Each structure stands twice: as C-alpha cells, then as structure tokens.
Amino acid sequence: MKRSGHTDLPLHHGTVPRWLAERMAKLGRAITEVIVMEYGRDEFIQRISDPFWFQSLGAVMGMDWHSSGITTSVVGALKRTINPISDELGIYVCGGRGKHSRNTPQELIEVGYKTGLNGNELARSSRLTAKVDNTAIQDGFNIYLHSFFVSKEGQWSVVQQGMNTETAYARRYHWHSQAFAAYLNEPHTAVFGQNQGDILNLTAADSDATKSGILSLSREKPELIRKEMQRYLCMPAHHEVRAKDVDLKRLGATLALAHHSDIKQFEDLLLLQGVGPRTIQSLTLVSEVIHGTPSRFKDPARFSFAHGGKDGHPFPVPLKVYDETLSVLRHGIEKAKVGLSDKQKAIKSLHRISAQMEKDFQPNANFEEVIAKEKAESYKYGGMTVNGPAKRPVSPRLRQLSLF
Structure with missing residues (x-):
C-alpha cells in the first residue's frame, strides 16, 4: 500500500456556479476517456493518486x-460524468463529501456486484484509508471528504480531504493501491506538512523506531531529502496567480505556440484549422494534462491559463473558448472510437510541440501585464465569474503584450 502524497490548500467558501459545473463535468469526461483510450485504466487511476x-x-x-x-468540485464532476458510462469505461467513482463519503463502502459493494471484484474488500480498504488519515494519524485535520476511484481490474486510488479550521487550511490525502500490506505498519511512503505541533502517529512500529528513523533521515544526503519533498504540494494563501507560482518558461512556450505560430506549418495540426489561437492555448494545456509526464505538473497554477478561474483569477472563465475546447475534444474522441484518430493525434502533438519550443524559450516580459491583457480581452471570449459576465474595458486600445 502506498500513499502517493498530500496537498495543503487554503479553505475557500462558496459553490461552483452551474455554468461552470456543467462544463467541468464534460471536460472531465473527455480527459478521462482520452487517457483511458491512450494509456489505459491503470494509468488514469495512478494519475488520480498524484496530488x-x-x-x-x-x-x-x-x-x-x-x-x-x-477537491470537492473535481471529485463531484468526475463522479457525475464517469459513472453513467462506467460499464463502458471500466472506471467507477464512489463517495464524495459529507454524507456521500459515508456511503462509499456500500457503493463499492455494488461495484463488486457489477464487476466481480471483491466489494467487501474494497469497502474495507475505503474504511481503513479514512481511519488511518483521520484517527491513526492525528495531525490537526479532520476528514470530511472521502472518494474512491476503482477500475474493473481492481486498481484503486483514494482522494480524501481533511479540514483544520484553526489554520484555515485543508489537507488532501492521496492513496494508490500497489500491493496490499498492513495498514497500521508504516503504510505511507512519506508524510510531509506544515508544523501543527504534536502529532499522534499510531502507524509507527514504536517510538524508538520513529526516533531512529528521524536520526537516520538527518544523516541522509540533501538531494535525497529534496527528492522526497517533491511529493508535497502546499498551495499559497494568496488568491491571485503570481509569477512565482508558475514556470514562466513553460507558460511562455505555450502562449508562443498559440499566438505566434502559423498552425498551418504543422502537418499534424491541419485538422485544427479554423480554431482560434486562444483555443489552441487552452487545448495545449489540456493536451499536457492528458499526455504530459509527472515533471510537467510541479506548477499547477500554469494550467489556470487554459480556462481561467470562477473567481476571476488569473482571469474570468472564457466560456466561448471552453466550449470550443470541449467541441474539439468530443469530436476527436468520437472519431477515435471508429478508428479515425487524426484529430486525437493533432491534440497530442500540441503537448509535444510546446515542449520542444520550451527548450530554447526565454521569457522576457512582465507577467502582470500578460494577466492584465487576458482580463481586458476576456469579454471577447464570453468571460464569466461568480459575479457575472466580464465587461469591456473603458480603454479603447489594448497593448499587445506577451511573454516573449
């Protein structure tokens, strides 16, 4: 049993507006279908376990x-959109927030009836992963969301989230089934987090062994410690996207591909003619989520440049672009199902071309000005936030700004 890592995130309140929730469900389904078609169900389950x-x-x-x-919105979107096609896709999503989390064991037993898997054993895994993170390890975070992703082959991942109301942070825990072991005998590969004071860890063999492990860890080479720390993601308290939150070289290469490249020069992108540069920008980032390697996800903030954010950070959600992205993905998936995968190959190539451009790319512009330009032009793309539609700026002219 391995837990793949965990994430600390600032608490935010409010609900996801319907106009976004519906699109999230559609995009979540499309991304899931492409990953399963291209790389298989086990790969999707493994990715869910990566914070x-x-x-x-x-x-x-x-x-x-x-x-x-x-956490809540992605789990909810995937459950709503994947479960109706679970028999075809071979992926099942159980649990959720609050009362839905308590229904997880029964839902897994029902999955067992459908698939022939041992539903009782899956339910046991669900209960134990929750108990380990909520009770056996008492780190100041109380679990309030528990979700269980399982394939028809029996591979599974758990995504659950705890809340610390004193620090106004939530902590997300990820598990991935590699091989069954004793849940209370050092089941974690690593546990990192902000100092919460004394922590009760009943998964330790005994206190002497824990002390020996700390001493041993202090003698390790720094590069080994850094390698382990890469499993930990702690999101900042500030809401706006700042330059330090993203890899400017990677983001700049994405924008350069979208706005300064003649798409016709790429033979494998011919099928995407007619799709505007702004949609290419979104498709490139979606392509990276589908086809990128783990090292590409060290700065999740960069992916907000695909479809913005519901609160307007880094800019309002461009509904027209979002819908064009969904249309291209959906059309590519349907074609691939009947053996015509040219559009899927074109989407995949966006990630490859962007990665190639990144090698020699040197960003040299003001990051804040790039965001200002996106916000100013948001009205053109049907920009929307929880406060309503984006408005046309008063200024009659906009400077042409970029990261290059």
Whole structure:
C-alpha cells in the first residue's frame, strides 16, 4: 500500500456556479476517456493518486487554481460524468463529501456486484484509508471528504480531504493501491506538512523506531531529502496567480505556440484549422494534462491559463473558448472510437510541440501585464465569474503584450 502524497490548500467558501459545473463535468469526461483510450485504466487511476496532477486537472477545468474547493468540485464532476458510462469505461467513482463519503463502502459493494471484484474488500480498504488519515494519524485535520476511484481490474486510488479550521487550511490525502500490506505498519511512503505541533502517529512500529528513523533521515544526503519533498504540494494563501507560482518558461512556450505560430506549418495540426489561437492555448494545456509526464505538473497554477478561474483569477472563465475546447475534444474522441484518430493525434502533438519550443524559450516580459491583457480581452471570449459576465474595458486600445 502506498500513499502517493498530500496537498495543503487554503479553505475557500462558496459553490461552483452551474455554468461552470456543467462544463467541468464534460471536460472531465473527455480527459478521462482520452487517457483511458491512450494509456489505459491503470494509468488514469495512478494519475488520480498524484496530488500535483490532480491540482493541475482542477486548474485546467476552470476551478480556483489553489483552493480546497478543487477537491470537492473535481471529485463531484468526475463522479457525475464517469459513472453513467462506467460499464463502458471500466472506471467507477464512489463517495464524495459529507454524507456521500459515508456511503462509499456500500457503493463499492455494488461495484463488486457489477464487476466481480471483491466489494467487501474494497469497502474495507475505503474504511481503513479514512481511519488511518483521520484517527491513526492525528495531525490537526479532520476528514470530511472521502472518494474512491476503482477500475474493473481492481486498481484503486483514494482522494480524501481533511479540514483544520484553526489554520484555515485543508489537507488532501492521496492513496494508490500497489500491493496490499498492513495498514497500521508504516503504510505511507512519506508524510510531509506544515508544523501543527504534536502529532499522534499510531502507524509507527514504536517510538524508538520513529526516533531512529528521524536520526537516520538527518544523516541522509540533501538531494535525497529534496527528492522526497517533491511529493508535497502546499498551495499559497494568496488568491491571485503570481509569477512565482508558475514556470514562466513553460507558460511562455505555450502562449508562443498559440499566438505566434502559423498552425498551418504543422502537418499534424491541419485538422485544427479554423480554431482560434486562444483555443489552441487552452487545448495545449489540456493536451499536457492528458499526455504530459509527472515533471510537467510541479506548477499547477500554469494550467489556470487554459480556462481561467470562477473567481476571476488569473482571469474570468472564457466560456466561448471552453466550449470550443470541449467541441474539439468530443469530436476527436468520437472519431477515435471508429478508428479515425487524426484529430486525437493533432491534440497530442500540441503537448509535444510546446515542449520542444520550451527548450530554447526565454521569457522576457512582465507577467502582470500578460494577466492584465487576458482580463481586458476576456469579454471577447464570453468571460464569466461568480459575479457575472466580464465587461469591456473603458480603454479603447489594448497593448499587445506577451511573454516573449
């Protein structure tokens, strides 16, 4: 049993507006279908267990890039959109927030009836993962959301979230089933987090072993410690997206591909002619969520440049662009199902071309000006936030700004 990592996120309040929730469900389904078609169900289950990828998925879907709300909204969107096609897709999503989390064991037993899996054993795994993070390890965070993703082959991931009302932070825990072991005998590969004072850890063999482990850890080479720390993602308290939150070189390469490249020069992108540069920008980031390697997700804030955020950070959600992205993905998936995968290959190539451009790319412009330009032009793309539609700016002229 391995827990893949965990994430600390600032608490945010409010609900996801219907206009965004419906689009998140559609995009979540499309991304899931493409991953399963291209890489298989086990790959999708493994990605769910990666806190960096999960955060990037939420950002590319238009949720607030760093808030605790990503967990609830992404889990809810995937459950609503995946379960109706579970028999075809071979992926099942159980649980959720509050009372829905308590229904997880029964839902898993029902999955067992459908698939032939041992539903009682899955239910046991659900209960134990929740108990370990909520009771066996008492770190100041109380679990209030528990979700269980399982494939028809029996591979599963758990995503659950706890809340610390004193620090106004939530902590998300990710588990991935690799091989069954004793849940109370050091089941975690690593546990990192902000100092909460004394922590009760009943998964430790005994206190002497824990002390020996701390001493051993202090003697390790720094590069080994840094490697382990890469499993921990702590999102900042500030709501706006700042330059330090993203890899400017990667973001700049994405924008350069979208706005300064003649798409006709790429033979494998011919099928995307007619789709505007702004949609190419979104499709490139969606392509990276689907086809990118783990190292590409160290800065989830970058993926908010696909479809913005419902609270207007880094800019309002461009509904016209969002719908064009969904249309291209949906059309590509339907074509791939009947053996015509040219559009899917074109979408995949966006990630490859952007990564190639990034190698020699040097950003040299003001990050804040880039965001200002996106906000100023948001009205053109049907920009929307929880406060309503984006308005046309008073200034009659906009400077042409970019990261290059």
